[in-house]
Amino acid sequence: MSTAVLPYTVEPHPVTGVYSGKLGIWLFLASEVMLFGGLFSAYVFLRVGAEAAGSPAAWPTHEETHLSWVIGGINTLVLIVSSVTMVMAWASLKMNDFAKGKMYLWLTAALATTFLVVKLAFEYWPKFQHGLVPAKNNFFGIYFTLTGLHGLHVFGGIVVILYFILPGSKLWHRDKEYYANRIECTGLYWHFVDLVWIFLFPVLYLL
Amino acid sequence: MAGSHADISKHVRSYMAVFAALAVLTIVTVAVAQFHFSDVGNVVVALIIAGFKATLVASIFMHLKWEKSISIWWSLGLCGIFFLALLFLPVLTANDHPPQVHMGTWDVTHQVAKSGGH
Numbered sequence: 001m002s003t004a005v006l007p008y009t010v011e012p013h014p015v016t017g018v019y020s021g022k023l024g025i026w027l028f029l030a031s032e033v034m035l036f037g038g039l040f041s042a043y044v045f046l047r048v049g050a051e052a053a054g055s056p057a058a059w060p061t062h063e064e065t066h067l068s069w070v071i072g073g074i075n076t077l078v079l080i081v082s083s084v085t086m087v088m089a090w091a092s093l094k095m096n097d098f099a100k101g102k103m104y105l106w107l108t109a110a111l112a113t114t115f116l117v118v119k120l121a122f123e124y125w126p127k128f129q130h131g132l133v134p135a136k137n138n139f140f141g142i143y144f145t146l147t148g149l150h151g152l153h154v155f156g157g158i159v160v161i162l163y164f165i166l167p168g169s170k171l172w173h174r175d176k177e178y179y180a181n182r183i184e185c186t187g188l189y190w191h192f193v194d195l196v197w198i199f200l201f202p203v204l205y206l207l
Numbered sequence: 208m209a210g211s212h213a214d215i216s217k218h219v220r221s222y223m224a225v226f227a228a229l230a231v232l233t234i235v236t237v238a239v240a241q242f243h244f245s246d247v248g249n250v251v252v253a254l255i256i257a258g259f260k261a262t263l264v265a266s267i268f269m270h271l272k273w274e275k276s277i278s279i280w281w282s283l284g285l286c287g288i289f290f291l292a293l294l295f296l297p298v299l300t301a302n303d304h305p306p307q308v309h310m311g312t313w314d315v316t317h318q319v320a321k322s323g324g325h
Contacts, residue, residue, distance in 0.1 A: 016278035018279060023278055023279060026279050033286050037289075040294065044294070080229045081226075188269055191268045194264060201236070201257075202236050202253040202256070207250055
């Protein structure tokens with residue numbers, strides 16, 4: 001059986017100047033900017049509207065939201081370190097060190113899981129127990145929408161990274177450059193997820 | 208995209224520098240939030256720091272500093288324009304009446320109409 005070969009997985013496409021996967025992931029990320037951008041816009045709309053309405057209860061204070069900047073800050077650092085391990089995985093593969101690349105991918109997956117566990121066990125769960133649910137007020141509505149969508153992206157990232165550590169790693173033995181490129185695309189997505197959190201953290205926890 | 212062994216080693220050094228910068232800037236973000244400049248001032252300071260961190264991630268970790276593909280830059284340029292348009296949307300609502308005024312009026316007339324009908 002002959003295997004179908006995707007063109008331009010390694011060599012740059014003559015029209016775009018990059019391998020096609022990279023342009024593909026950037027186009028996907030552009031659509032992601034629109035998705036999160038719309039929700040950020042909704043946040044601004046709700047907050048400005050609440051302040052214009054003049055009701056002191058319209059937008060909760062930090063004491064009322066019970067969001068700890070310590071937990072948020074720790075998770076910010078966890079995601080930053082995971083971005084470093086992700087890019088180090090790619091760099092190791094480019095330097096032909098598969099074992100090290102895989103080790104960095106494991107670390108990235110572990111850090112991503114840490115982020116989700118902290119988010120769910122120390123933030124979502126206690127909030128739910130105290131009745132701080134999305135229906136509580138506009139703040140919690142947009143807080144759970146933004147962080148929930150971001151959390152789903154973290155989960156999606158874990159699935160993709162685990163795929164490339166386990167079954168997907170066979171590709172390395174067939175075509176090293178192709179595998180490294182796929183890890184670069186995974187990294188582009190992963191750094192974007194980190195980038196969204198860089199904005200979510202001050203907006204939701206500090207302002 | 209692909210670089211030589213030496214190029215990648217150079218990259219790794221910049222990754223570590225960016226890592227240090229991001230960690231420090233996270234601490235700075237938390238530290239400046241303890242001060243109250245003004246409502247707008249705090250937002251501006253927080254967004255400037257976040258924007259700087261985002262630029263570091265995009266240019267170094269996401270390799271945009273070395274990106275030469277015109278297709279990617281076109282996609283990102285268009286994306287940026289539409290993103291700004293999205294963020295501008297709430298400004299367009301600035302002259303709208305506060306919602307509870309509408310609701311109040313509507314509620315009253317609605318109630319009157321209902322009770323008047325019976």
